[in-house]
Amino acid sequence: MKFTDLNLSQDVLQAISAMGFEEPSPIQAKAIPIAMEHKDMIGQAQTGTGKTTAFGVPLIEQIDENREGIQGLVLAPTRELAIQVAEELNRIGQVKGVRTLPIYGGQDITRQIKALKKRPQIIAATPGRLMDHMKRKTIRLNQIQMVVLDEADEMLNMGFIDDIETILAGITSSYQMMLFSATMPTRIQSLAEKYMNDPEIVKVKAKTMTVKNIEQHYIEIQEKRKFEILCNLLDIHSPERAIVFGRTKKRVDELVGALMKRGYSAEGIHGDISQAKRNQVIRRFKDQTIEIMVATDVAARGLDIKGVSHIYNFDIPQDPESYVHRIGRTGRAGEKGQAITFVTPREISQLKTIEQVTKTKIARQPVPTVSDVIEENKQAAIEDIKKAAEKGDHYEYKQIAENLLEDMDSVTALAAALKLLTKKPDATPVTLSEVPPIRVKKDKGGKKQKRRGSGGHNRRSKGRSRRKYG
Ligand SMILES: Nc1ncnc2c1ncn2[C@@H]1O[C@H](COP(=O)(O)OP(=O)(O)OP(=O)(O)O)[C@@H](O)[C@H]1O
């Protein structure tokens, strides 16, 4: 199957080819023709398999670029995702001249109002900020023809459902609705169908919910040993880019501090960090100024960052869906990735639930020791020497080396040099607060505790909080 088989306009084909996509991914091949027939649909495919373009192409195709008014609306659960989706839609719409504006909390609203005057045809928004604009009448939803809920199961979860209903009720035109996610629990799917008109379910079937090119392991470990072991793993793996997921905002802050103390380049993202700072962290993570991003679940969904080679679940995720999305930040678009989850002895049943629901076997891995780290560092020192020897710019050391070898044999000299070159694990003392264990109790109706809030930030739960989001 080729993109040219999908009945697309020259403008969109040209944009897709400029994006470097050679052929449609399975979800794109399945979903695009159905969406182009103006049908409501629920699209489900694994993480990192191109769902954004699967809804982006039909969205752009159906926009009349010469008409005023917002015709397309994409809702996303976090600000970073709204920004990212807008970027991708702008790429797809580039040749056709379709403009998408991200609308999200934490950014100066007058700046957004100014940008809205340039008449984007699509907005990619977080619900909270969109509702602000609806109240101020700076965004009108009387021309909407297409609504997409990206991360639909999350958007229809307890924390967002009222906002979604308010937004949908504010749309006065008739529209096509598309829902996308890598996960779609049955409960949410039946709820979703209430908002849609006889939707087509478009699923890319796979044996497991998680992507097969992600190697998955867990390490059973006591709470207080987690940090040492994380450092050992980071030293052994030397990840290109890694995301470390922690359970709470405080946890994330403490982990960033502790990692920095040990000399790692890490920064954090969660809901209490200013949006400007959050955007900066993502930027610095993308350009590799920092190698480690520590995050709450605010970064679990949808984010597409090239070169994320490792995911560390410092704290086990609250539910199987969260696990799928967190580890799905690696192994995207056919790349390989590794995911490691720390499990305390009392959390083993939690791990079993994740394995059952995701139909995945997560292999147990022994706890890496300091001698594993030293072994790895020795190898690294040898590699460094080999590289330096190949480079050949050590002329001025040759005479000293020869002098040295008059006093001792070459093996002794080299062994001593290797010992000096081998990095010692950093043992700078750090302390982390204990986190309370997760509770997976359900309330009487079997529903999740209600989460409230907007734009993926400051989402406070009423009463007992069950799930802490950034
Ligand atoms: N047809 C294609 N050919 C090659 N690469 C593609 C194609 N479509 C999308 N991609 C790339 O694949 C990556 C993942 O795409 P995308 O973010 O849309 O995945 P997703 O299915 O939405 O994942 P998630 O469930 O995590 O949100 C992106 O970097 C995107 O540029």
Ligand SMILES: [Mg+2]
């Ligand atoms: Mg996505």
